[in-house]
Amino acid sequence: MLSRLSPTDRAAFLDGARTYSPTVMALISWGLVTGIAMSKSVLTMPQALVMSVLVYAGSSQLAILPLLAAKLPIWTILLTAAMVNLRFVIFSAGLVPHFSYLSFWRRVALGYFNGDIVYLLFLKKSFPTGRVPGKEAYFWGMAAVSWTSWQVSSIAGIVLGSIFPDNWGLELAGTLALVPLVVAAIANRSTLAAVAVAAVIAIVAIDLPFRLGLPLAVFAALGAGSVADLLADRAAGRRMGTEAGPGVREEKAP
Structure with missing residues (x-):
């Protein structure tokens, strides 16, 4: 895939991947927590795997699991997920000045692969608005590392969830690992x-x-x-x- 990119885009993609790499351990902690929680919920393993890939939002996944276990109405579950993910509307609005020139479906793809850390690190780069060589590739470098790390750790948590005890405190470890990113911002x-x-x-x-x-x-x-x-x-x-x-x-x- 990288061989198809221009030298500028290839360098920007790798730069984005390097920029995101220090946060991978924090993301893996969250992915394991989410995967373990899904494996111990009312979801079957295929359902948990599909949720991990399609939803790709750990906070909302964790938020709706107790609601599924309580067999609450679907509108309650959807409303809760929407409230938790409302911040992504703000993130998307923040990306509009940078990627509004792209086609609709490319912007949809950017929205799916966007995330809290990806958005934060992208803003810290302070790109000019509009079309800038290498800017989209930089975003995709971070997004690729984020998505891959999340899916690998989440699926590992789903498969190996029965091995990890509930009192390991992985959720707290993931939260603490994210604190330096917030402080740096x-x-x-x-x-x-x-x-x-x-x-x-x-x-x-x-x-x-x-x-x-x-x-x-x-x-x-x-x-x-x-x-x-x-x-x-x-x-x-x-x-x-x-x-x-x-x-x-x-x-x-x-």
């Missing part, structure tokens, strides 16, 4: 405000039904970051006005 005051507000809302709203705490935390983070950016812009404007003031007065005085 705090580049300014607006992102710090967004992370702080999201953390508080997520803790306060943890007991809400349908995992509503997650979308609430996402929207609260967006609001906090936007307000922080607005306040920073206003402060910068006031500083520029203060600095320009004496110069303006001097020009007016003959």
Whole structure:
């Protein structure tokens, strides 16, 4: 596959894969947790395998398993999955300026292979918007490593789920492994405000039904970051006005 790419795209693809590689162990932890949980739920092994490939979203997969076990109505299960995955709508909106020129089905493929870490690392690259050589290949380099790592670990968890005891705490290990990525993403005051507000809302709203705490935390983070950016812009404007003031007065005085 790489031989079919241009030299620029090939280098960008490999760069994306290298960029994503430090996060693979965290993703493998989550994949194992999700696979083990599915293997010990009401799902059969074929059903769990199909869910792993088609859904490709560990948080929503884990969220709906208790609902399936409780035999709740399908609309409840779909609503819960939609609430948990609502953040991907925001991720997709963030990618629009970069990939809006692509065909519909290529954008659908990008949306399927997108993920929390992929999106975060892609934004950290600070690509210009619009068509940029190697940008899509860079995204696919990260997405390929992410999808492959997830499926291998998730399927391993499904197959070997009966071997792992429930008290191993793999879910906590996966969460702790993701913390440095979140900390590294705090580049300014607006992102710090967004992370702080999201953390508080997520803790306060943890007991809400349908995992509503997650979308609430996402929207609260967006609001906090936007307000922080607005306040920073206003402060910068006031500083520029203060600095320009004496110069303006001097020009007016003959």
